[in-house]
Structures are given as C-alpha cells and as structure tokens.
Amino acid sequence: MQLALAVFMIGVLFMSKRKRRASVEFLVFVLPSFILIFFSTLVPFLSNIYYSLTEWDGVNTPTFIGLSNFIELFTDDKRLIDSFIFTIKYLIIMVISTNVLGLALALLLNTKIRSRNVLRTAFFLPYGLSGLVAAMMFSFIFTVGFNQLYKITEISFFNQGWLSDPSLAWLSVAFVDLWKNIGYFMIIYIAGLQGISRELTESAKVDGANSVQSFFKVVLPMLMPTITICLFFSMSNALNTFDISYALTGGGPGYTTTGMPQNIYKEAFSNMRYGYASAKSLVYFVVVLIFSLFQLKYTQSKEVEA
Amino acid sequence: MKNNKRNLVVAEVCAILLCILFLIPLFFVIMNSLKTNGEITGDFFSWLPSGTHFENYIDAWSRMKYPRAFMNTFILTIGSVIGSVVFGSMSAYKLCRTKTLLSRVMFVLCISPLLITFSSVMISLTKVAKWFHLINSVPGLVVIYWGLLLPFTIFLYHGNVKTVPRELEDAAKIDGCGGYRTFVYIVFPMLKPITATVCILNGMKIWNDFLTPLIMIGASTKTHTLILAAERFKGSFASNYALCMAAFVMTSLPIMAFYLIMQKHIVEGIAAGAVKG
Numbered sequence A: 001m002q003l004a005l006a007v008f009m010i011g012v013l014f015m016s017k018r019k020r021r022a023s024v025e026f027l028v029f030v031l032p033s034f035i036l037i038f039f040s041t042l043v044p045f046l047s048n049i050y051y052s053l054t055e056w057d058g059v060n061t062p063t064f065i066g067l068s069n070f071i072e073l074f075t076d077d078k079r080l081i082d083s084f085i086f087t088i089k090y091l092i093i094m095v096i097s098t099n100v101l102g103l104a105l106a107l108l109l110n111t112k113i114r115s116r117n118v119l120r121t122a123f124f125l126p127y128g129l130s131g132l133v134a135a136m137m138f139s140f141i142f143t144v145g146f147n148q149l150y151k152i153t154e155i156s157f158f159n160q161g162w163l164s165d166p167s168l169a170w171l172s173v174a175f176v177d178l179w180k181n182i183g184y185f186m187i188i189y190i191a192g193l194q195g196i197s198r199e200l201t202e203s204a205k206v207d208g209a210n211s212v213q214s215f216f217k218v219v220l221p222m223l224m225p226t227i228t229i230c231l232f233f234s235m236s237n238a239l240n241t242f243d244i245s246y247a248l249t250g251g252g253p254g255y256t257t258t259g260m261p262q263n264i265y266k267e268a269f270s271n272m273r274y275g276y277a278s279a280k281s282l283v284y285f286v287v288v289l290i291f292s293l294f295q296l297k298y299t300q301s302k303e304v305e306a
Numbered sequence B: 001m002k003n004n005k006r007n008l009v010v011a012e013v014c015a016i017l018l019c020i021l022f023l024i025p026l027f028f029v030i031m032n033s034l035k036t037n038g039e040i041t042g043d044f045f046s047w048l049p050s051g052t053h054f055e056n057y058i059d060a061w062s063r064m065k066y067p068r069a070f071m072n073t074f075i076l077t078i079g080s081v082i083g084s085v086v087f088g089s090m091s092a093y094k095l096c097r098t099k100t101l102l103s104r105v106m107f108v109l110c111i112s113p114l115l116i117t118f119s120s121v122m123i124s125l126t127k128v129a130k131w132f133h134l135i136n137s138v139p140g141l142v143v144i145y146w147g148l149l150l151p152f153t154i155f156l157y158h159g160n161v162k163t164v165p166r167e168l169e170d171a172a173k174i175d176g177c178g179g180y181r182t183f184v185y186i187v188f189p190m191l192k193p194i195t196a197t198v199c200i201l202n203g204m205k206i207w208n209d210f211l212t213p214l215i216m217i218g219a220s221t222k223t224h225t226l227i228l229a230a231e232r233f234k235g236s237f238a239s240n241y242a243l244c245m246a247a248f249v250m251t252s253l254p255i256m257a258f259y260l261i262m263q264k265h266i267v268e269g270i271a272a273g274a275v276k277g
Helices: A002-013 A017-051 A068-075 A078-109 A116-128 A131-153 A166-194 A198-206 A211-222 A224-239 A243-248 A260-270 A274-305 B002-032 B037-042 B055-063 B066-097 B101-115 B122-131 B138-161 B166-174 B179-190 B192-207 B211-217 B226-236 B241-276
Strands: none
Touching (some): A017 A274, A017 B066, A017 B179, A078 A116, A078 A224, A078 A260, A116 A166, A116 B241, A131 A243, A131 B002, A131 B226, A131 B241, A166 A243, A198 A211, A224 A274, A224 B241, A260 B211, A274 B122, B037 B241, B055 B241, B066 B101, B066 B138, B066 B192, B066 B226, B122 B138, B138 B211, B166 B179, B192 B241, B211 B226
16 A cells, blocks of 8 residues: 555656646545544554464564464354354344334334324434443343332243343343334334335225235335345444443353454453454454345345346 | 224324333333432332432432543544544545546545444554554544544545536636635535534444443543443442432433434434435
C-alpha cells in the first residue's frame, strides 16, 4: 500500500499544473478517511494474522510457534465447540424468530387499526435500550421476579433454571435479544409493506384471491428485497452477539451461551492468550465470510428473478 | 364490510394486549426502582411502591458518577458522529466522482472492512491504539470510532452522491467555484437526507455500544461511559435490586427521551438505511 502511494506521489510531480491540483484535491478529500480506516481495521486485521501464529500474553514480545494454535483450536478445545454450537443454534433461532415475528407484527400494525401509531412506538421502544441494560433488567426478572411468580402461581414454568440450565439459558438469551430487536425489524418490514402498491393487492382481491393467497402469491414475492435485507441484518446481529449473553448469563453455564465474539474476548482479555485468541478470531472471520458470501450470492440470484 | 370491521376490532384488541405484555418488564423495572430493597425481595410484582423512594436515584446518581459518565458518553457520541459525517461525505464524494484506477482501489479498500467482523480485529486494535496513545482516553476512542464507522458511512454516502446532478457542480465550476467550495456549498447540502440517516444510525450505535468501550476505556472509572458505569454498578451492588433498577432507568432515560422526540426521523432513517444497505 505504501508503495502504491509512493508511486502516486512521484507521478504527481510529473503532472501538468491542472492535473496536479486535481490530484492534491483528491488526496485532501480521501486520505484522512483512508488513513483512519487503514489503521483501525486493515492494520489490526493483518497483524492479527501474524499474531495467530504466535504465543503471546499481550505484554511480552510474541514468540513464533507456527500453526500450533490452529492445531489446538481444531483438535483440543471443548469450550470452543460449545461456543460454536451455541452461535449456530443462536443464529438459526434468531434469524427465524426475528423475521417471522417481525413480519407478523408489521402485518398487524400495517392494518387500519386506530392505535397503530402508538403501538408502533411501543414495540419499537426497547430497541433504543442498550442490549446490556436490557439484559441486566431481565436478569432480575428471570431470577427474583420468576421466583416470586412461582410462589404466587405455583406454575412450574417459573421454577426452572432459566439462566442456569444449559438447555434453557440459551433460549433466555435469545428471548431478550428478540424482545429488544423485534421493533427494528418491524419498522423495516412496515416500510417494505408500504412500498407495495395497493393496486396489486386490490387486483388480486378482484381476481378472487383470499387474504392468505394474496399474502403468499403477491405480498411475499414483492417483499423479497426487504426480506433479504432483514435476513442479512438478523444474521450479522446473531453472529456478533455479545452484550446480552455477557450481562444475562455471563456466557454460562459453562460455555453454553458464550457466543464466538465473547469466547474470543475471554481468551484474550481474561485468559491473556492473545495469540491463541487471534487464531480463533481468524477462523471465525473465515466462517462469517463464508456465511456472508453465501447470503450475498443467494440475494443476487433472487434479485435477478425479481 | 361489517365482517371486515369486526376483524379490525379483534386485531386491535389482540395488538393492544400483546403490547401490554411486551412492555410489562419495563413497567416493573420502573416501579421497582421506586421501592425499597426490602419491598422488592418481599413483593416484586406489587403495582405501586409504598411511597416513592427517590433516594435510590440520588444514591445511584452519586455512586455511578452519573454526570461524568454522561459527559463521556455525550462527547464520544457527538465527536464520532461529526467526524464520520465530515470525513465520510468528503471521501465518498471524491471516490464517486473520480474515475481512476486508484480511486476504485481505494473505494474497495475503504468498504472492505464491512466484511470483517469486529471480533476479528479487536485484539490487535487495542495494540494499535496503544501505539498511537489512543487507549484509555475518551478523545482517543473518538478517533478509533471514526475509523470503525467510516466504511459503512462511506458506503451510504457513495450510493447517494450518484443522485446529485453533475450539472450543478459544473455550473459552480464555471462561476469560478473551486473544488473545496463546490463540495461545501453545493454538494454537501444536497446530501442532507442521507446525513440525517448517518447521524442517527452512527449515533445510536455509539451511544449503546459496550464492547468497544469495554476494551478501550474500561480500565478507569474516569473514562467510563453510561453503559460501562451501569455494568460496573451491577457488579458491585448486585444484591441491592432497587438501587440497580434506579441505575438502569437513569442510564436509559437520556436515549429514551431522544428516542421519543426524534422517533419520526429515527424510523425514517432506519428505513432509508435498510434500503441503501
């Protein structure tokens, strides 16, 4: 990169005056952003690749150890497997629930009911909370609140380890995430629904389609661009999850609700194994990239159809 | 037609009931922040507290060093938003209007971080921040946020610059307006709608961010943001429920107020951001 810039600088010297001014202008406009991005993402990313090949505690100089981080990672890390399984389960449940329920809510609040504006605001409200604060609130509700609800109602639903049972804790995390973010997806879906012209749905009705048919044959295909965007958002949301499990369960019990970002965080900043954490983050980058490219390709093929 | 109307009423009732169920957790958090701790352990779900105990708020206010945390969060958010708008719009404009190979390469490099998850850069980012002495300082984190926000900001602006008619710029140039002034007086005002979107999306992201402040400025209480302060607060006073609830409510109050006032713009911004994203 520096080489390219040097070549460019030398080129500037041999340019005509008018061209030179244009080039300087280009640099004034573009260079600040480029330097900022270069040092905040590109440099860390590249140095991550180097650190992943080292043993490093974050303080002393890293020692080069070749691929042994990656060997350990793939053969001897039970906690990583737990985190990875959680991340995938979480991805699936979040993508399905936010999109299905977000769309359902959008359909409900896109009708002509009188209180729709107030209701939209209400459902959108939790999105403004930080995930961390929302999760901390729910951590009290799941423990103190549920405890007392059980005493009052004696319904065994409230007497389960919603935050301590490995088979339930991940659902609690997903629930809080859904509660916080559903309004966001509702807003995008409402905007999408309003972009569909009335004439289409009206003419479907005239042609004798009932509301279920018109939804699946007219509305849903027209909504495809919105759906792909929401799928993408919900996916990247789930793959980057950190705040909610951090505050709600602390990633526990064990590592069963530790998402991959939190696993990497713990490895580096709690266990002080920066080199190993870098290796993990690199592998996770590849996994996320594959997901993203797959999604991108799928989206493009859909858009060609539409 | 009559049938239709009845359906609408049923839908309305369902929606309202659902909404009440949806907001009940928030309601109880606010109610419990006004109780004494003994009342909560005795009865979490009583509708109203015995008296209003605002002392929880006063107590939490001083113990979480609220004014300082608020100022830090405020500086962080405003600084990051202004920087990302200034640098983002400038570079997106030039990258869009210049059709050279270098410009194209730079554009790809500028938006390539969109494919890199934050967790894959955060470890080394703390080291880079240390080289530049940007760690453990609020203004330092502002600079880091510029770099982290710019790829998406440039992406949003880039799509919008295309819609600004070139004739306007050419006319300005003929009138003797230089490249910089053309941008400031002609192009940037035309980008106002997308600027609003960028401000809202970036601003909300920074205000509620937890992970980046945690690794960059989490070490000292002097540099804590509201979210960090609330998290540390819960760590120290986990058994004093009333105090924690008061801290949570206070932490959320500024952004909630902003939310309700700016709701229309936020909704528009999110919808616009989704279309362009």
